[in-house]
Amino acid sequence: YLTFLPSSFMKIVFLKRFLNSKNLKDILISYLKFKPEIYSALTWINFPSKEKHYTSRVHRDYDDFKFLIIVILWADVTKQNGPTLYYTMSHTKNVSVPKKKLLTGKAGSVYIIDGYGLHSSTAVKKGIRISSWIRFGRKINAASIQDGLTTCP
Numbered sequence: 001y002l003t004f005l006p007s008s009f010m011k012i013v014f015l016k017r018f019l020n021s022k023n024l025k026d027i028l029i030s031y032l033k034f035k036p037e038i039y040s041a042l043t044w045i046n047f048p049s050k051e052k053h054y055t056s057r058v059h060r061d062y063d064d065f066k067f068l069i070i071v072i073l074w075a076d077v078t079k080q081n082g083p084t085l086y087y088t089m090s091h092t093k094n095v096s097v098p099k100k101k102l103l104t105g106k107a108g109s110v111y112i113i114d115g116y117g118l119h120s121s122t123a124v125k126k127g128i129r130i131s132s133w134i135r136f137g138r139k140i141n142a143a144s145i146q147d148g149l150t151t152c153p
Helices: 013-019 022-032 142-146
Strands: 002-004 037-046 068-073 084-087 100-103 110-113 129-137
Touching: 022 068, 022 129, 037 142, 084 110
Parallel strands: none
Antiparallel strands: 002 037, 037 129, 068 110, 068 129, 084 100
């Protein structure tokens, strides 16, 4: 894994425009029921590896009570280059057996996920995977305190 902090990519004009768009803000507020802020932004580059990373275990993120993650694919993501595995509706109590969904797509695809839902990384078998994970919620939360706001733009 390689990681880039927000100072290396959050100034990209079209990314700033997207993250500040009224449509996106309306979606986030509608789900979260409050006006969120970006409290973490990282871009990841993943290469083929035989080592298992801790994120390859199915897990939930416990950043806060309510938060959303914008996942942006900067390169095509197929089953071969490490898509995120997300268990749909696993963030709620209303589903007994969530369905597995691989977050694949062309470069430029965007997903909005609830990080409390069950998810994991999958192995990069060929090529590379490049994605940004931009977290929206309350700026001060368990995750931002733990990392000392180092990933906050």
